[in-house]
Each structure stands twice: as C-alpha cells, then as structure tokens.
Amino acid sequence: MPYVVSATWTAQPGSEDVVLDAIEKLTPPSREEPGNRFYQAYQDPTDTSVFRLFEIYDDEAAYAAHGASDHFKQYALEQAIPVLANRERAFYETIGG
Structure with a gap:
C-alpha cells in the first residue's frame, strides 16, 4: 500500500529564502526516486514562513x-x-487501491 507523508516546515524569521531554495533543489531528485509516486511542496501565501x-x-x-x-x-x-523554527510530520497508509 502507498505510504503518505505530510510535513510542515516553518522557517525561522528571515530564513524563508534559505528554506525555499532548499525545497526547490530537493524536489527534482526526490521526484526521480524509484519509490516516489508524488512529491509536491507548497508555501503558505499568507504566512510565507510556512511550507508544506x-x-x-x-x-x-x-x-x-x-x-x-x-x-x-x-x-x-x-x-x-x-533554520526551521518548527518541523512537523504526519504519516499515513492509504485505504484501498
């Protein structure tokens, strides 16, 4: 069964660009991993220190x-x-196919 991860990264004040740069560099090779089905990051438009x-x-x-x-x-x-002020992760197993 597919394994799902939801992470929230909150950058320390002034470190938003460092986190954004890291995510932009991390995403392409993560998507190419043999066991990866989906990898997408998001930045909160109202609080740009929060990345999901x-x-x-x-x-x-x-x-x-x-x-x-x-x-x-x-x-x-x-x-x-x-440079994160907070990091949260949640793990899920899918139901059905």
Missing part, C-alpha cells in the same frame, strides 16, 4: 530510502532543517 510538503511513496521502505538519500541530506538536513 506532500509526499507519496510505494511503501515505508521507499520513504526511508528518501530520508537516506544524498539530496535529502544536503538540502533538507544540512540546509533547511537547521
């Missing part, structure tokens, strides 16, 4: 592979996450 990422993977192992990838390490762990 919606991801669908073949299974939990594919999500784990994403988290272990070089591009996740470089752009998420090393660039974006250090």
